[in-house]
Amino acid sequence: MLIDEPCDGLWNMAVDEALLRVASGKRCGITVRLYRWKHRTVSLGYFSVPDEMFVERCFKTGVDVVRRISGGGAVLHDDEVTYSIIVPRDAIKVSSVLDAYKQLADGVIRALHRLGVDAHFRFERACGDELRRPMANQFCYSACSPVDIVVMGSLKLVGNAQARFKGSILQHGSLPLSWDRKTIESLFGDTASNGCFVSLEDVLTVRPSYEEVIESLQAGFEEALMQPVCVGKLSDEERELASKIAMRKSAVWRQAKASAIDGSD
């Protein structure tokens, strides 16, 4: 398990991509990475195409924008713990994408139970139209997906997405401690804060501390994996590859930011 200090979006995404690529060439164990964000950041899913005004709005209000290698829509990372679970090829047997989501996030569900939150996957108790609601405003949390972790009936607490490479799987998810709904509305529009999603603070009526959430996740994954979790560091190979990925992407990111803020190309 890797428990990282808050970092910028570019580095956070580069580390996840490096972990997946290194895992794809090896027979090794499962890695769980828990991390936070130095600045408010919107991460876009691999295929999400935001309009220019949205990106401009983000940069002008001091919100960074990065792209994930996983699928799904745009996520605002603010007061939350983000997790990535990296599973090398053959480390677990899965029969479908849904099965993989369920198996990999079992530790998260167990952690939520430890925090006193009765949570489950949407697809386990819903069917038909209840399983999906399209994104009207690009904001991942205002849409429904079968792989959401939901509470109190159908309120979305955790969004999940995956990236797969040569049989290895990376599963992303974010667990919000609290939501700043004004920022969500200013970035994604008035309809984004539609009451269909909640934070831990909303569910528990008091905001848990980062430490509490991280401790619960650690215990939840130990229970799910049925073995003690060792907290470690990035290997040299993973760190080197993450640096290369971050360097390659930072040029593109700087140009997009300059263009959005100054109108320069």
Place this chain on the structure above:
Amino acid sequence: MRFPEELLYSPTHEWVKVEGNMVTIGITDFAQREMGELTYVELPDVGEYVDAGQPFCVIESIKASEEICSPVSGTVVKVNESLLDNPEIVNKDPYGDGWLIVLEMSSPDELKGLLSAQAYVEMLKKEGRI
């Protein structure tokens, strides 16, 4: 699940149809079932060179993106543009209308490293996937 005899298969679940120096590439019935209904497909440009074992295409289903790797090296001569608007064709007809690209091979010897239908099925059985 179908695994046509006349095709070759890679351990990462792509199929290859050989016609002279050209190969058509797609994903297997097993791969499309495992992914579920595709929502996006991103294809390479015609003229792009692809190395064996390297990704040439990205697909997405249920918020899961997957890089598809080329079983052989070569230059992309044709891409299946109908998938851009209708990615679900891959699910409906993975070995027919759901093909991804056509490559002109640069190293036909690489075909020797691929699996027959029988060997591919055996691999899936051994891994407990079917």
